[in-house]
Amino acid sequence: MIVILTGAGLSAESGLGTFSDSGGLWSRFDLNEVATPQGFARDPAQVHDFYNLRRDTCRKASPNAAHRALARLKQALGDDLILVTQNVDDLLERAGAQQVIHMHGSLMGALCNKCDSRWPAPHRMRPDDLCPDCGARATRPDVVWFGEMPRAMEPVTHAIARADLFVAIGTSGTVYPAAGFVDLALEAGAKTLELNLEPSQTHDRFYRSLSGLATQTVPAFVEGLLTSRDHRI
Template sequence: MERIVILTGAGISAESGLATFRAADGLWENHRVEDVASPEGFARDPALVQRFYNDRRRAAAAARPNVAHEALARLQRDYPGEVTIVTQNVDALHEAAGAEVLHMHGAVNSALCAACGHRWPAPEQMQPGEACPACQAPKARPDIVWFGEMPYYIDEIERKLSNCSYFVSIGTSGNVYPAAGFFRLADSVGAHTLELNLEASHSASQFAEARQGSATELVPAWVDDMLAEVS
């Protein structure tokens, strides 16, 4: 059975209006990464961090999946082999299109208790010191993997990569570990590797194929090709 592992990044959601909020100067919406995306930043100023993710949550809730999200959901539904979608994005656009995904960096619509690990749907506005509905500790935080924390599902993702026939990287630079190692693991087991990106990443030349263009153009075309091969 053919097995496909797909990694998606911010580029696939940009055309749904969720542009990357990390700018070229390293700031996130005029905030330092350390201030809004690290455990230390949350400990220092929880109100700022909650406000930051409240804004992200509101934007994500208003966004709609585009044809690239829909094409991947169609591939997952219609391809006779196994299709695993791993995303670095924290929006729910893949799910809204009908796909099942592994959110390695968490989900902005989810809340996490830092005391007991309980998860629950995040309210539209989270406040500092909110109580966990399970243990009542005032330790509610966004269910986001911050810098310095271990991404979710890494063992499962690595198992999928170690048995995949295809690895496709969509809309991501792939420069940050552990995602930067996904290509190497897939390549080491002989998987066909493909990058679909608006512009070639620094590692594009290492892929067996690299195509440049918008996700809404490249992804549906690639999915059509994959489904045509098995029809």
């Protein structure tokens, strides 16, 4: 089994910026005000405006060659590949990948803070939106904010414990618990590979760490894997 974890670097070449990008969307907002439960409680309108903007940007973006390569790999390997992403965009799905595990939720979803119902997000969300199930004015973007627990941790860690190969793509190696996944993989005896624009803070814990644009390194990795079919790295 192969487990692949993707981060913001996978979608950067599609125009979706990372936290570290200067002049990008994230640099223009205080994360404590727009990406925490406390910020939402203080000013839900500001938070909705921020995520409406992110949703618009995501809708205008297109999958790149790295997304398409991973979708191709998923289609080829099926259940032998577990795709996990820290990204809240839907570019992997639009590239053709199915059963993607979104640890941090989805920009394209809405969540009720009162009854936990989920539904597709409208084009614009507002503080006075009603939950379609319970009618409460308690709707929020269906994303994991700072200070909240990432989703699907049990199935993800279980998959890593059974993996033959763990690959991290476009991740900084600074955000836990995902930054610790490589250690889980090593403990399980899996081979480990990092594909990143630059070596991450955890690159020395990988068997191999390759630097370069995701649109170059990921398709080459997928092509090599599909050719060898023995998970060699």
